[in-house]
Amino acid sequence: MALIDLLIVDPLLVGVCFTTLSIIYFCIYQLYLHPLSHIPGPIAARITPLWLWYHAYIGDEASTIYALHETYGPLLRVSPNEVDISDHDAVPAIYTLKGGFQKAACYGNFDIDGHKTIFSTTDTEYRSPRAKAVVPLFSTKSIRENEGPLYECVDRMVERMREEKARLGRSNVLNLTRSLAVDAVSTHLFRENYNGVSEKGRILSASAFVDAFVAVGRFFYLPNWLFVWLEWTIEKCAADEKTEMSMAAVDKFVEDVVAKTKSGAGNYPGRLMELGLETSEVKAQCKDLVFAGTDSSGMNLATICRQLAMHPEKYEILRNEVCTNALSGPEKHEIQSLPYLSAVIKECLRISMANPTRLPHVVPTEGWTFKGVLFPAGTLVGCSAYELHFNRSVFPNPFSFQPERWLEGTVTPEANKSFFAFGAGARACIARNLAMTELFMATERLVLKDVLRAARPVQSKVEIFEWFNSSVKGEKIELVWN
Template sequence: MGILDSPSTWLIAALVLPLSIVVYNLYFHPLSRVPGPIYAAISPLWLYLESYLGTEASSIDALHARYGPVVRVAPDEVDISDGAALAPIYTDKGGFFKAQCYKNFDIDGHPTIFSELNPAERIQRAKAVVNMFSTSSIRAGNDIIKECVDRMVDRMESEARGGKVVNLLNLTRSLALDAVSAYLFGKGYNGIQEEKLSAGEFVDTFVAVGRFFYLPNWVFTLVEEASARMDRNKAHVEKSMQTVDEFVGALVDEASEEDPTYQGRMLKAGISNHETKAQCKDLMFAGTDSTGMNLATICWYLAKWPDV
């Protein structure tokens, strides 16, 4: 029996290899001098768990309170809580390269402006539409946005007068999606007119897989596929995604490079028809969930404390 065939050799290797990784991460890794808890330097598993539980932000905030503005949160990751870091990380010279886990939010096989890792690739797409997000452009489109707000308020008042339970999140999500689509795409989704926002399950699906954001891409893909198969709401999710696909498909197929819309600008920049659809879908998700959630929370507090 050769030395490599010996069970004791494999046992020793099984013990020495993990121990070597731990020692390297703690004492010889380039980030070993960055303050942070030992468990974070050893493995990213704790961060995966916090992300799944939805407590990542508060847990990392607690680490900053203990260790300062720069904290090591995983063997290869540092979290910075300092406003001075925003420009060099996100905007100066296109910003930093993004971590591999951002690939988990690619859509239909395409990196989006959010998920693209390479700043050179990202800036090509961002430049095509960045003017639409300037303060002056948004002010110029104020009437479009106000019309959407008025429709939502009318429906909210109508439901409240009728003694109906008002689903604030459904209404504010509908408003967010209608405003984003009407202003940026030149065609409103008209979610406020729907009893229940048809894009809701589409948005929920993206929000849900955010629990697995930090996982390596190959693990994320397996988990996402397994979650989709086990989803009891699968039929509704597929119908919602089909509705969004049809809306986006019509937007892009009918657009031309001369259109001043989001999709028109993308096409003019040389972005393919298929990728432009993916970029529009990413915008619909991003523009619906965060805005809708914040508006619903504001309305809830206003209703709870009307004197304030």
């Protein structure tokens, strides 16, 4: 009776006891009674999403989860209602078959200026007309018709690298490849060149804008209401002049392009205007494209430059193939059909980690069974490029640069199934054809001009923040020439 009497007269003790029992019950439920309790994972991750949010924030999510898979197996519970899958057999169901599962709500954290974009929306009815309007611009036919202006962008970048090589003996190739990327995407899709390669500054004016959007990946998994509050707080308390100037430069470029464009014009904003969209949304969709087209393509091409500099013997093989083809006259092949060039680019896409983390989607109402394991409706499931591209059973010595993996007679079906650089299915990167063309053109020109001969990397290792879009620590991938 003494304890009961104490509880009656001490409401604080009642509250403490109730809270303690509630926490104990909650932990027991998450660990042993939750519908996903049969999926292994760290105790902290199975109890609370804070574990995942923390690793996403500090930027080691992908490598941490990669290491945990070696302990727990191909299915890993990374949050109370979220499972990471390191098995390429899961890709078709999640991303491809019948359109794949719906994107998770956290993609909404990549909305721009209050508008959902073709990338960020989870609503297929919202996305479908917008995507259909612009998909023709990414077709092989459209890109081929615009080869001349694209090669002009590439040649300016190659000449800038040659100039830096001669004048300084070193180059931040990440800045140059980002500059090319924004020039290529604006030239092809807006019909107006951003002229990033021609800028006199040491860092591309759009870089801080891109970096600000990349940094959103720190908070990718947060509930949207919490993300919006946090974003507002950061804007009020941690804004910096460099980012504001960069945002203003991109805003002005996009505003000028949209102002010059008429509804029905063949470029990207013109096709969106034809749908009757508000001008503010057209601008948001264009800014989303500038961000996406600059970041991933820039990282991928910088990785190609670095790897070729690190492996001069492979550079010589590639140079022999490219130069022989260039001198072949009527027998010249399309560059995208050159086997070693294709292998170099695909291998660099495998290891560049431009987009290292998971692409979470939602298990539909009927649930999903994968290899005998049941995933209830509403479960978040996803695969990541980091897991698939560095799978040791598929890619022996996964962190080494081996273009030969992709040559005919060597490449395995498992390797092709595990290639995830652009995602998969209907929601894969809409600009992948343009991105690949840009990589082929730039690599061909760099090799033909022999710019990378005698180059060597400054950093022994490129370290990244493993956010949704990776961010290079130090913002440099540098080469020096002897």
